[in-house]
Amino acid sequence: MKELPKISEAEWEVMKILWTRSPQTGNEVIEALEGQMDWKPKTVRTLISRLLQKNAIAFQEAGRTYLYYPLVSQDDYVQTETQSFLKRLYGGAVKPLLVHFLREQQLSSDEISELKRILDEKTEEGQDRDRRKDR
Amino acid sequence: MKELPKISEAEWEVMKILWTRSPQTGNEVIEALEGQMDWKPKTVRTLISRLLQKNAIAFQEAGRTYLYYPLVSQDDYVQTETQSFLKRLYGGAVKPLLVHFLREQQLSSDEISELKRILDEKTEEGQDRDRRKDR
DNA sequence: TATATTAGACTACACGCGTAATCCAAAAAT
DNA sequence: ATTTTTGGATTACGCGTGTAGTCTAATATA
Known part of the structure; x- marks a missing residue:
């Protein structure tokens, strides 16, 4: 399997927007996050830039603006993250987690x-x- | 419930040592991590210091040295971390995760x-x- | 055409983290 | 008693992250 870029928590919010619908312009992403994240537009644009650098997303030019879309699938992501989370907290053993959750x-x-x-x-x-x- | 201090990944390794046995001296912790983490002793001491600052651990003086012990339980920790992990990746819904894991x-x-x-x-x-x- | 707006690029800055090295006072060794 | 060792405190430093602000070129507007 290929290396997935590391996505930070804030960046994750942007990814979620693009996973639910894409491609979208920066402004659309900003709007989608508004009221939900309380971020200044510039903040969102920074996150978008960083996701570009990490090759987590890409864009097509549409006139004077860009249309962004994800390069990695949410499934792949959730998969890998879950794997490393489990390893860290449960020593990779899935059963204790399952037991825990089935119970709680x-x-x-x-x-x-x-x-x-x-x-x-x-x-x-x-x-x-x-x-x-x-x- | 009280606020648990945020414990980083490296710090977590130190906590695990203290959760399995405590209290322990700095040197004992360093030794326990040796060969397993490839950290210089000073690195481990830094982690210990940071855990002290965060009130994740404490110590009793034993002559010239300190005996460290955890102030938070591993269970509490795993619980909270799991909760926030789930919220982040699965939107708080446990079932998708369970399904995922039972399957995979x-x-x-x-x-x-x-x-x-x-x-x-x-x-x-x-x-x-x-x-x-x-x- | 002159000007205001704006998208994206570049810059900023403090804090946490990984990963130690240096400093210092006390204890151990000589 | 002098020197060496050592535990703990303090300091270091680059990178990622959260959270923007400034700069610039192009476009929309007056």
């Missing part, structure tokens, strides 16, 4: 059912793998 | 069984709550 979180019956269904699928795969490799 | 991770049959058991418990609680509040 408010989950609706529907959600619980869905999670169980997923686990059932995993059980089958697991047995499959066990047969092939572990025994 | 290698889990043993035993682990899967345990997770299912937990979900079963939740189902009961959920029905309970439903009876009391939702209907």
Whole structure:
């Protein structure tokens, strides 16, 4: 897998805007963040510049202005970040986190059912793998 | 809940040492990190100082040297960090993360069984709550 | 055409962090 | 007693980040 540029917390907000819709002009991004982030327009433009430098986004020229769009997918991002987060806090072991969350979180019956269904699928795969490799 | 001091990644390594055993002298901490982190002793001492300033740890004097111990619990920490991580990446929604991990991770049959058991418990609680509040 | 506006480029600046080195007083060693 | 070692305090320094402000060239406006 390729190296994803490191995106800071503030930059992340900009990325979210561009992930939900793109391409957008700087002003559109600024507007989208308004009232939500309480940032001066210049601040947003700085963040955009930094994301450009990091190759997290790019632009096409549209007359006198630029249309920005993401170069990395949110999924890739969430994936990698989650991985490193887990490593840091849970020593890479996913189960403790899962246990923690299954226990602590408010989950609706529907959600619980869905999670169980997923686990059932995993059980089958697991047995499959066990047969092939572990025994 | 009280405010937990912000602990950086490097500082976290020091905290882990003190969480597994405390109190410890600076040298003990340095030794415990040796070979694992490739930090100069002075670096570790800097981290210790910063943790003191942040009130993440404290010490008792023992003759000419100090014995350091944590002031915050690892559990509290993991909890808060996880919370803010989730908020940042998953918009606070836990289910997508759970789905993601249940799907992607290698889990043993035993682990899967345990997770299912937990979900079963939740189902009961959920029905309970439903009876009391939702209907 | 002269002027005001504006998008993007460049500059600013303090604070946290990673990564130490230097300084100093007290203890250990000679 | 003098010298060496050492734990802790203080200082260093470059990079990333949050949070903008200034500069400039082009465009919109009067």
